[in-house]
Amino acid sequence: MRHRRIRRAQSAVEVMLLLPVVMMVFISMYYLWSITFAAANCHMRAREYALHGDTYLGGRAQGTSGSAALQGGDYRKAERGLTSFEFSGSSSDTSIDGVGTSGVNLQVTAVITSN
Amino acid sequence: MSRLPSLLGRARRRAGQAAVFVAMILFTLVIFLALATNIGIVVNDKIRMQNTADLASYAAAYSEAQVLNNLVYLNGMIADTVSQCRSTLVSSSPYVDCLCQYESPVAEAVIEACKVALDPLILQFVAAANYTASVTPALQRGYSTAEANFEGTRSQTSFMETLPGSPTFMGQYWINYSTHYMGGGSFPAIASYTQANSIQVNYAHLTFCPGPNCSCCIPYLYYPQDSFRGWFYKDNSDPEIWVEGRVFGTPKKQFLDVQYSGGYFGASATGGDDLLYAYAVAKPYEGSVGPTVTGNPNADWTIGPLYSPGPGSLMPDKEGDLGMVEEYRARLAGLNEALEGGSAPTDLARMDGAMLGKMWNVAYFKH
Numbered sequence: 001m002r003h004r005r006i007r008r009a010q011s012a013v014e015v016m017l018l019l020p021v022v023m024m025v026f027i028s029m030y031y032l033w034s035i036t037f038a039a040a041n042c043h044m045r046a047r048e049y050a051l052h053g054d055t056y057l058g059g060r061a062q063g064t065s066g067s068a069a070l071q072g073g074d075y076r077k078a079e080r081g082l083t084s085f086e087f088s089g090s091s092s093d094t095s096i097d098g099v100g101t102s103g104v105n106l107q108v109t110a111v112i113t114s115n
Numbered sequence: 116m117s118r119l120p121s122l123l124g125r126a127r128r129r130a131g132q133a134a135v136f137v138a139m140i141l142f143t144l145v146i147f148l149a150l151a152t153n154i155g156i157v158v159n160d161k162i163r164m165q166n167t168a169d170l171a172s173y174a175a176a177y178s179e180a181q182v183l184n185n186l187v188y189l190n191g192m193i194a195d196t197v198s199q200c201r202s203t204l205v206s207s208s209p210y211v212d213c214l215c216q217y218e219s220p221v222a223e224a225v226i227e228a229c230k231v232a233l234d235p236l237i238l239q240f241v242a243a244a245n246y247t248a249s250v251t252p253a254l255q256r257g258y259s260t261a262e263a264n265f266e267g268t269r270s271q272t273s274f275m276e277t278l279p280g281s282p283t284f285m286g287q288y289w290i291n292y293s294t295h296y297m298g299g300g301s302f303p304a305i306a307s308y309t310q311a312n313s314i315q316v317n318y319a320h321l322t323f324c325p326g327p328n329c330s331c332c333i334p335y336l337y338y339p340q341d342s343f344r345g346w347f348y349k350d351n352s353d354p355e356i357w358v359e360g361r362v363f364g365t366p367k368k369q370f371l372d373v374q375y376s377g378g379y380f381g382a383s384a385t386g387g388d389d390l391l392y393a394y395a396v397a398k399p400y401e402g403s404v405g406p407t408v409t410g411n412p413n414a415d416w417t418i419g420p421l422y423s424p425g426p427g428s429l430m431p432d433k434e435g436d437l438g439m440v441e442e443y444r445a446r447l448a449g450l451n452e453a454l455e456g457g458s459a460p461t462d463l464a465r466m467d468g469a470m471l472g473k474m475w476n477v478a479y480f481k482h
Contacts, residue, residue: 018140025144029151036155040162047166051173051447075444078180078399080188085177110166111263112174114256 027099034095035104042093042108049089050110064091066109087112161391164362167265168395169447171272172360175257176397176445179356182249182305186347186404187441189240193233193346194433197314200229200343204318222318226341230295233343237310240347241292246285246303250276257360271364275357293344307350308404313342346437349407356399357448363392395447402443406436 045064053068066089068076079085088111095103203225242248254274262269276284288307293299317340433439 014137018137021141022144025148028148032151032155036158039159043159043162043166047169050170075446077442077444078177078184080181080184080441083181085181110170111260112170112177113260113263114174114178115259115263 031095031098035106038093038095038104038106039108042091042106043110045091045093046089046108046110049091050087050112051089053089064089066090084114085112086115157391161393163265164268164364164391164393165395167261167268167272168360168362168393169397170264171257171261171362172274172358172395172397173445173447174260175253175274175358175360176399178253178256179249179305179358180399180402180443180445182243182253183356183399183402183404183443184441185243186240186305187402187439187443189236189243190346190405190437191433191439191441193236193240194431194437194439196229196232196236197343197345198433200225200232201316204316219318226316229343233345234294234297237292237294237344238297240308241290241302244290244302244304244306244308244347246288246305249305250285253358257358261360261362265362268362268364272360272362275359275361290347292347295344306356306404308347309350309408310347311345314345315340315342317341346405346439348405351407358397360395360397361392363390365390397445398448399443399445401440403438403440406438 046066049064049066049068051068053066054064067087068089076087088109090107090109092105092107094105097103204222254276257274258269258272261272285303288304289301290304290308291299291301292310293312431437
């Protein structure tokens with residue numbers, strides 16, 4: 001009877017011990033997803049800016065800059081001759097804030113170059 | 116009391132039971148965490164790789180568009196030179212004298228000067244269209260762009276142009292040319308171009324001398340005839356100039372693989388099955404180097420009308436009649452796009468699939 005009494009809350013204690021670990025794992029996965037999402041955003045926006053500037057980015061062009069291959073609403077005419085060229089787009093994005101920490105800042109540059 | 120040893124034995128058997136569960140659960144959680152991290156790394160690298168393929172293909176296509184605009188410019192120079200020669204023949208050289216000859220020395224001198232002026236322009240066009248001077252540098256720019264976007268991908272980038280059997284492989288397209296005094300030949304080129312070899316020129320002159328003093332020369336119109344080797348025209352209406360690029364490789368980052376035979380879910384940290392692939396297609400478009408023999412009767416002047424002076428002159432207009440439009444630019448294209456008209460990426464994708472030991476369904480190559 002004494003042993004049974006001792007074991008009565010054992011499961012609750014085990015759950016209480018495991019719960020933070022499980023929570024940490026799921027939160028970690030969520031942060032990882034957030035960073036991945038931000039990185040994907042960065043890469044795509046940077047590439048988009050290198051090609052089209054902010055024409056199609058609209059309000060999502062914030063944090064994006066560079067020199068685009070597109071000019072005046074159309075693709076840039078390729079200047080004749082084998083002259084060098086370089087177009088680029090840089091984009092930044094931030095993942096969601098972590099527990100007690102700010103989000104991860106990501107910076108990506110896309111380049112179209114002849115060099 | 117007799118039950119006590121039995122109870123104690125059972126308790127002893129249960130000792131450590133929770134630890135086993137905890138260990139199993141923790142192991143499972145670590146696997147999930149590793150899986151999530153791996154997915155993040157792979158997704159990130161796949162996006163980088165796709166961007167790299169897109170930008171590398173675009174850079175190569177942009178470079179090809181530059182070459183094509185240069186070809187338009189040079190072809191236009193040839194057409195301008197021919198036009199000027201014809202104008203000169205009409206406006207000044209005829210009727211200069213009554214020499215009782217079948218040819219006008221002045222007009223013939225103009226024609227010779229024109230031929231001398233045309234030859235270097237023809238050679239410039241050939242040099243610019245030459246495959247090794249146009250497509251090869253363009254692909255180098257694609258490699259440079261790949262490396263600038265994803266370190267280590269220069270050697271992991273390939274263009275279908277380099278594969279035998281590709282419609283844009285070296286030797287699929289040729290330029291055939293001849294000059295007046297500097298020979299001719301044919302070379303692999305960025306697209307197939309043929310020369311308008313017999314752009315007929317003639318001039319009105321005075322030859323008929325009815326009397327010994329040549330007092331009443333009668334014009335012998337538009338005779339004799341000579342011909343220029345002139346501008347270049349395309350052999351087909353729309354040469355397939357595509358840049359199809361592929362970037363592949365195993366990301367450098369160390370995966371958090373759980374080491375057991377075959378790796379996690381059949382993948383392997385050592386490469387092989389971890390290879391990622393990204394495909395992209397870009398294309399020069401919107402310009403036109405010159406007329407097509409199928410779509411424009413002015414392409415080869417031998418099948419066009421003879422020149423006649425005066426109002427309504429039939430000298431072809433560079434942009435209007437000959438369709439020389441210096442507006443080439445580059446754009447990304449879907450791999451599936453060619454299904455509607457062309458065949459290059461379709462065949463190339465299949466060819467590449469065969470290299471991988473698989474038969475790709477081109478419908479999957481949308482992006």
